[in-house]
Amino acid sequence: MIRTSLRYLFRILLAILACISLWLLLALLLPYFSFSDAVKEKKDITVYVSSNGIHTDFVMPVYTDQFNWAAKIHYSDFELAGPEYKYVAVGWGDKGFFIATPTWDDLTFSTAFNAAFGLSSTAMHVTYKKYELKESETCVKLVLSEAQYQKLIEYIISSFESRDGEFQVIDHPGYTSHDKFYEARGTYNIFNTCNVWTGEGLEAIGAPVGVWTPLPGGVLQNLK
Numbered sequence: 001m002i003r004t005s006l007r008y009l010f011r012i013l014l015a016i017l018a019c020i021s022l023w024l025l026l027a028l029l030l031p032y033f034s035f036s037d038a039v040k041e042k043k044d045i046t047v048y049v050s051s052n053g054i055h056t057d058f059v060m061p062v063y064t065d066q067f068n069w070a071a072k073i074h075y076s077d078f079e080l081a082g083p084e085y086k087y088v089a090v091g092w093g094d095k096g097f098f099i100a101t102p103t104w105d106d107l108t109f110s111t112a113f114n115a116a117f118g119l120s121s122t123a124m125h126v127t128y129k130k131y132e133l134k135e136s137e138t139c140v141k142l143v144l145s146e147a148q149y150q151k152l153i154e155y156i157i158s159s160f161e162s163r164d165g166e167f168q169v170i171d172h173p174g175y176t177s178h179d180k181f182y183e184a185r186g187t188y189n190i191f192n193t194c195n196v197w198t199g200e201g202l203e204a205i206g207a208p209v210g211v212w213t214p215l216p217g218g219v220l221q222n223l224k
Helices: 001-032 093-101 109-116 146-159 194-204 216-221
Strands: 043-053 056-061 087-094 122-129 139-145 179-183
Touching: 043 146, 043 216, 056 122, 056 146, 056 216, 087 093, 087 194, 087 216, 093 109, 093 179, 139 146, 139 216, 146 194, 146 216, 194 216
Parallel strands: none
Antiparallel strands: 043 056, 043 139, 056 087, 087 122, 122 179
């Protein structure tokens, strides 16, 4: 009986290891298979895709003739933000991970497990920035047409949970005085990560993007 139980346990562990290995293999390979639906239009709106090594954001000018983000993401929601903040970074992810894990030292097994298997709700993380970003290995500049930017605006807005047209701010402090969390739509899991969300946004605007982008490197590599 004990030998039979150990045999089944061994098979379960092998299956888990095989799933993890397959996930890692696909996460590393599929971003290399990219596609793009970009069309030739006048492009003069600069946005960025930025990574902190784990998570990716879209970084956009707060105000253009086309759209004013401050009209939807109110400065008054933040401890310290105002018209001097010219750019806004927006990313989607697991709510528990965002709120309960300001640093890696704060990560718990339950938070990671709930995020991996879609057992938590989601949130938008918004950060106001004073200055334009500089291109680097972790920050790529994109110059969009008005049509592309409109698609990006619509994609990001559709990810926010709203009530009567207003985004729903989460009553929890951000990491700084100029960032905040908002309720979001969708389910986070190991197949639909924050970076997959960014990749789908890039797909929506016709930018080059991998088939599946669960890791930040897969998002950035085709943009470079």
